[in-house]
Amino acid sequence: MSDQHSSLDHLLVAFEVTDPLRARLRRVLSALPGEVQRDFTEDPRFCIRPLSRKKSCETLLALPAPDGTGSRCVVLKKRLASCSQAFGFYVIAHELAHAYLRNGPWQQFADPEEAADALAASWGFDKPASWF
Numbered sequence: 001m002s003d004q005h006s007s008l009d010h011l012l013v014a015f016e017v018t019d020p021l022r023a024r025l026r027r028v029l030s031a032l033p034g035e036v037q038r039d040f041t042e043d044p045r046f047c048i049r050p051l052s053r054k055k056s057c058e059t060l061l062a063l064p065a066p067d068g069t070g071s072r073c074v075v076l077k078k079r080l081a082s083c084s085q086a087f088g089f090y091v092i093a094h095e096l097a098h099a100y101l102r103n104g105p106w107q108q109f110a111d112p113e114e115a116a117d118a119l120a121a122s123w124g125f126d127k128p129a130s131w132f
């Protein structure tokens with residue numbers, strides 16, 4: 001287990017130790033199934049990094065090329081650290097779900113947004129009824 005935890009910490013290297021967003025991200029990562037954690041920690045192209053320029057709770061996701069090459073990087077806005085905790089967790093989990101699914105479908109959900117929401121909910125991070 002300690003190996004897996006240090007692997008998760010490796011995913012957090014782009015965040016300052018004192019960054020509250022790092023703590024929220026770590027909490028979400030820790031809640032993910034082991035196979036999902038391994039998919040992230042064992043892919044050298046996968047990364048998570050903060051973006052502080054924009055002032056909204058939206059996030060950006062750089063997608064890999066169709067042939068599987070290119071970056072697989074989740075970019076999280078700083079505002080996610082100051083949003084309500086439920087909303088912050090939800091958005092982080094939603095973006096990680098996109099990354100895990102390669103922005104594709106999941107189970108009966110053909111739409112990538114619905115798929116990411118459903119997978120995030122299966123991890124325990126439902127879309128909050130009220131965002132703030």
Ligand SMILES: [Zn+2]
Binds near residue numbers: 094112113
């Ligand atoms: Zn989305």
